Amino acid sequence: MEAERAFPRRVALVGQPNAGKSTLFNAIVGYRAVAANFPGTTVEALRGRARAGRSSIELVDLPGTYSLLGGDPAERVAREFLLAGEADAVVHVADASRLDRSLELTLELAELGLPAVLCLNMADEAEHRGVRIDREGLSSLLGVPVVVTVASRGQGIPELLAALPHARPIQRPPYPADVERALRRVISALPPGEPFPVHRAARLLAGEEPPGALRPAVEEAWAELAPRGEDPALVLSDARHAAAARLFEAVAQVGKARVGWRERADDLVMGPVLGYPLLLLVLLGLFASVYGLGSALERLLAPGLDALSGAVHQALGTGLAGSLLRGAWDGLAAGVAVVLPYLAPFLLLLAFLEDVGYLPRAGFLLDGLMHRVGLHGKSVIPFLLGYGCTVPAVLATRILEEERDRILTAALAVLVPCAGRTIVILGLVGRYVGPWAALLLYLGNLLVIALAGWALARLVPSESPGLVLEIPPYRLPRGRNLLGKTWLRLRGFVLLAWPLLAASSALLTLLEALGWNQGLNLGLRFLTWPLGLPAEAGVPLVLGVLRKELSLVMLAGALPGGVGALTVGQRVVFTVFVLFYVPCLATVGALGRELGWRRTGLVVVGTTGLGLVLALLVRGVLRV
Amino acid sequence: MSFDFDRPLADLPPGAEGVLVRIHGGPGTALRLRRLGLRPGARVRALASGPFGGPVLVDVNGCRVAIGRGLARRVLVRTNGSRDGG
Numbered sequence: 001m002e003a004e005r006a007f008p009r010r011v012a013l014v015g016q017p018n019a020g021k022s023t024l025f026n027a028i029v030g031y032r033a034v035a036a037n038f039p040g041t042t043v044e045a046l047r048g049r050a051r052a053g054r055s056s057i058e059l060v061d062l063p064g065t066y067s068l069l070g071g072d073p074a075e076r077v078a079r080e081f082l083l084a085g086e087a088d089a090v091v092h093v094a095d096a097s098r099l100d101r102s103l104e105l106t107l108e109l110a111e112l113g114l115p116a117v118l119c120l121n122m123a124d125e126a127e128h129r130g131v132r133i134d135r136e137g138l139s140s141l142l143g144v145p146v147v148v149t150v151a152s153r154g155q156g157i158p159e160l161l162a163a164l165p166h167a168r169p170i171q172r173p174p175y176p177a178d179v180e181r182a183l184r185r186v187i188s189a190l191p192p193g194e195p196f197p198v199h200r201a202a203r204l205l206a207g208e209e210p211p212g213a214l215r216p217a218v219e220e221a222w223a224e225l226a227p228r229g230e231d232p233a234l235v236l237s238d239a240r241h242a243a244a245a246r247l248f249e250a251v252a253q254v255g256k257a258r259v260g261w262r263e264r265a266d267d268l269v270m271g272p273v274l275g276y277p278l279l280l281l282v283l284l285g286l287f288a289s290v291y292g293l294g295s296a297l298e299r300l301l302a303p304g305l306d307a308l309s310g311a312v313h314q315a316l317g318t319g320l321a322g323s324l325l326r327g328a329w330d331g332l333a334a335g336v337a338v339v340l341p342y343l344a345p346f347l348l349l350l351a352f353l354e355d356v357g358y359l360p361r362a363g364f365l366l367d368g369l370m371h372r373v374g375l376h377g378k379s380v381i382p383f384l385l386g387y388g389c390t391v392p393a394v395l396a397t398r399i400l401e402e403e404r405d406r407i408l409t410a411a412l413a414v415l416v417p418c419a420g421r422t423i424v425i426l427g428l429v430g431r432y433v434g435p436w437a438a439l440l441l442y443l444g445n446l447l448v449i450a451l452a453g454w455a456l457a458r459l460v461p462s463e464s465p466g467l468v469l470e471i472p473p474y475r476l477p478r479g480r481n482l483l484g485k486t487w488l489r490l491r492g493f494v495l496l497a498w499p500l501l502a503a504s505s506a507l508l509t510l511l512e513a514l515g516w517n518q519g520l521n522l523g524l525r526f527l528t529w530p531l532g533l534p535a536e537a538g539v540p541l542v543l544g545v546l547r548k549e550l551s552l553v554m555l556a557g558a559l560p561g562g563v564g565a566l567t568v569g570q571r572v573v574f575t576v577f578v579l580f581y582v583p584c585l586a587t588v589g590a591l592g593r594e595l596g597w598r599r600t601g602l603v604v605v606g607t608t609g610l611g612l613v614l615a616l617l618v619r620g621v622l623r624v
Numbered sequence: 625m626s627f628d629f630d631r632p633l634a635d636l637p638p639g640a641e642g643v644l645v646r647i648h649g650g651p652g653t654a655l656r657l658r659r660l661g662l663r664p665g666a667r668v669r670a671l672a673s674g675p676f677g678g679p680v681l682v683d684v685n686g687c688r689v690a691i692g693r694g695l696a697r698r699v700l701v702r703t704n705g706s707r708d709g710g
Contacts, residue, residue: 066659098687101661129686207651231651237658257686266688270672270681364690368678377679377690466692467679468656473688 005165007055008088008115014078015093016105017064018472020121022046024093024151025061026484028161045081052161060087068108069203072401082114083196089167090116091160096126096133096148099252103244104237106142110170111198117167118146119160124153125473130255138251143171152478172198173247175239178228182221189217206233262474266361270471275365282358287387290346297341305337323509331505334553335498342419344490346388351485355477359384360469367467373450374457376400376467379409386416389493390583393418394590407595408456411603414583414591415449415610417442420548424578427552428563428571437572445579448614497547497586504546508554511539517558531573531612532619534559534566544578546585551578569622576618581611629703634680634696636670642701644668649698657699660689668701 015021029048046061062081063074070076081087092109094102099120109116120126120133139146145163149156174180186201194200204210205225210218225232268274312329316322353359359381367377378400386393393413397406417425430438511517517539521528524538533541536558544551552563555574559565566574582588582604591600630645644666647654654663661684662668671688672681679690691699 067655070655070659100685101687104659231654233651234654234658237655238663241658241663266671276675360690364674364679364681366678367690367692368674368676371677376692377674466695467690468660468692468695469679469690470660471681471688471690 007052007057007165008167009055010058010060010087011089011091011164012060012062012081012087013091013093014062014068014082014105014109015064015121016066016095016098016102018470019064019093019095019098019102020151021064021093022061023481024119024121024149024157025059026481026488027151027154027157029059045077050161052164057161057164065105067105068112069206073398082112083199085195087114089164090114091119091164092116093119093121096120096123097129097131099126099131099133100244100248103247104240106170107172107240107243108199110142110172111202112196113169113198115167116144116170117160117163118142118144118170119156120146120148121151123148123156124150125475128257130257132253132255134251138247141171141173141247141250144168152475152481173243175236175243178224179235179239182224182232185221185224186214186217189214202236206236207231265474266471269358269361270364279362279365282353282362286346286349286353289349290342293345294342297345298337301337301341305333309333320510320513323513324506327506327509328502330509330553331501331503331547331550332498334505334549335494335501340490340494342422343388343493344486346419347489348482348486350384350388351482351489352477355475355482355485357472357474360471363469364471373412373453374460375409375412375453376405378467378469379405379412382409382413383416386413386418387422388419389497390414390416390418390587391493391497391590392489394587394594397594404460407599408453408460410591410594411456411599411606412449412453414587414603414607415445415452415580417445417579418548420584421579423549424544424552424575428555428575432563432571433568441575441579448580448610452610500586501547501550504543504550505553507546508539508543508550531577531615533570533574536560537566537570537574541574541577544584545582548578548584569619572622573615573619577611577615579611580614581608583607630700631703632697633668633670633682633691633699633701634693636668636680636682636701636703638670638672640703641667641669642703644699645702646700647698648700653695653698657691657695661685661687662689662691662699 013021013025025046025048028050045063048059048061049056050059051057060081062078065075065078068075068079068082082090090109092102092106094106106118118138120135126133133148135146135148145166145168147156147160147163149160151157175183182205183198183201186204187197190197190200201221204214204218205221222232225235228235230238269278309329313326316326316329362384363377363380365377366380370377370379379397381399382393382396385396390413393416394410397410397413400406400409425438425441429441508517511520521535521538524542525535527541528535528538537555540551540554540558543554551574556563563571583591588600588604591603595603633642633644636642644662644664646664647657647662657663662682666684669683670680671683674680674690674693677693679692680696681688681690683689
């Protein structure tokens with residue numbers, strides 16, 4: 001009987017995309033994760049705590065990567081996190097149904113030499129595909145604990161936690177003799193005390209710039225591999241592949257895969273005949289149900305909230321401090337009553353589409369069209385998110401591999417009307433001009449985005465290597481996972497946006513109380529006059545930068561006769577400008593983090609110019 | 625009579641199968657494709673072709689992968705049979 005071993009204090013989850021890593025993470029920590037960026041990068045990691053035995057361990061969900069050796073941001077972050085010694089142990093989450101491919105990452109982890117546990121996730125999926133794995137055989141070949149889980153149902157989690165104290169470095173099966181000789185040559189030249197010799201040597205062999213002293217050894221090693229006539233990086237990759245294939249053959253039996261509804265469904269969903277009508281139906285259904293659910297929720301919330309607001313206003317009185325607090329309260333109330341009802345259903349439905357696996361399929365269908373505007377099929381996902389909130393849309397551009405594509409997608413995604421702008425469109429144009437006018441604004445917005453994309457793509461030509469996108473099998477989403485995911489995103493939004501809403505609304509009441517807004521409005525005449533708007537519209541128009549929907553709330557408060565005092569044309573011009581000019585402050589923050597401040601400045605100036613030009617154009621057409 | 629015939633993956637009609645023989649381009653491109661199982665020797669089957677010059681969808685070792693058309697033109701596949709598939 002072995003003595004009781006200590007639990008590792010910090011455990012990193014490593015795995016390929018679509019291996020169910022995040023589902024596993026959430027199944028362990030229970031949707032109590034804290035999102036934080038890796039220092040100095042834009043790649044996000046979820047962290048959370050879990051109890052295992054009598055210990056408390058910290059779990060870090062590293063970004064999904066096919067490899068730890070590549071150059072894209074997610075791979076770099078995962079690698080640097082592990083190399084920095086931040087994790088005491090690694091859980092390698094492998095998709096059991098694609099074990100052959102997952103094992104190549106297992107071998108990269110073996111080269112790294114960190115204590116590890118192998119988790120064969122999606123065991124149900126493997127069974128569906130007719131893959132049977134000899135768990136104990138694999139465990140003895142690799143020398144590490146191997147645990148079988150179905151994370152989506154929470155199966156195998158206690159066993160996984162119990163295996164953590166037994167984490168060990170993975171035993172690496174030998175590569176072909178010439179590859180081993182080349183590796184040894186570089187390893188022997190590494191400075192003494194190098195903590196990850198095999199990993200370092202493999203990266204140097206694969207073409208990473210060697211420090212001067214190591215260059216002769218690396219060149220000798222390359223000469224060793226020269227007879228193969230291939231780039232050393234490919235030779236190494238093929239060596240891992242061959243070793244992984246041997247392991248797979250030793251432990252797995254592949255029977256007959258069941259061909260079911262999922263395989264047949266794809267022929268319809270991805271084919272052009274039904275694919276596009278279905279895509280259109282999905283998108284229309286998404287928006288229709290968001291607005292249906294949203295307005296129903298809004299109607300449900302409004303009376304209670306109005307009554308509460310009345311009571312709060314009464315209690316706070318009319319002093320300066322009182323009106324400040326009242327302003328803050330009104331901002332919060334707007335966040336609850338206006339944004340939440342639309343954002344929550346949107347995020348829930350999006351999580352559904354995501355978990356079913358529809359988003360990459362939409363990306364496949366739209367890739368050709370998106371190329372016309374200089375983008376990729378993968379850009380569809382940030383755009384879709386943009387209809388909910390621009391901040392997650394900007395953050396989602398991380399899924400794009402090339403920096404140029406990330407920048408273009410982010411710059412265009414900020415033009416997509418978010419829930420806040422939707423409120424202005426519906427409240428000002430939809431309600432007073434008609435639903436058709438609102439629809440026209442949406443279509444016009446799409447056209448502007450396409451034209452802007454076309455123009456940008458010509459300014460910054462693509463050097464993109466092209467799309468390589470895995471289309472994972474369909475999966476039946478589970479309610480618990482959908483709700484958990486929606487909750488995490490909603491919480492992120494609330495934490496970011498509500499303080500801003502409250503602060504900006506308080507600022508506005510302060511301006512009013514001090515009588516400063518008239519002066520400001522006069523100063524903003526340079527903007528309101530050419531647009532043909534009354535002076536009172538100045539502050540609401542500009543402070544919309546705090547939160548777009550505030551523009552509408554403030555406009556109603558600032559005009560003596562409410563929004564009704566504006567002509568139809570003025571409402572449209574106001575809406576068009578709000579729709580396009582500078583995304584809100586929270587978005588500017590997100591853009592700054594993702595693109596750097598210089599590019600963010602360009603986006604801010606560019607969108608403001610675009611908003612101004614379009615608003616003037618609309619003014620001319622409508623003869624306001 | 626059957627004969628071997630090499631052609632770009634982009635030209636493989638849906639349903640046609642072949643063995644990947646070569647990837648034109650630098651090691652970066654080849655590595656990106658290898659991660660998803662697209663390496664010389666792999667059996668690939670074309671499933672669908674995205675419209676408007678969109679990507680091709682292939683099955684490689686039971687995984688479905690979408691590959692941009694430009695990239696798919698640089699991947700050579702050896703098919704056994706006549707020019708139009710099979």
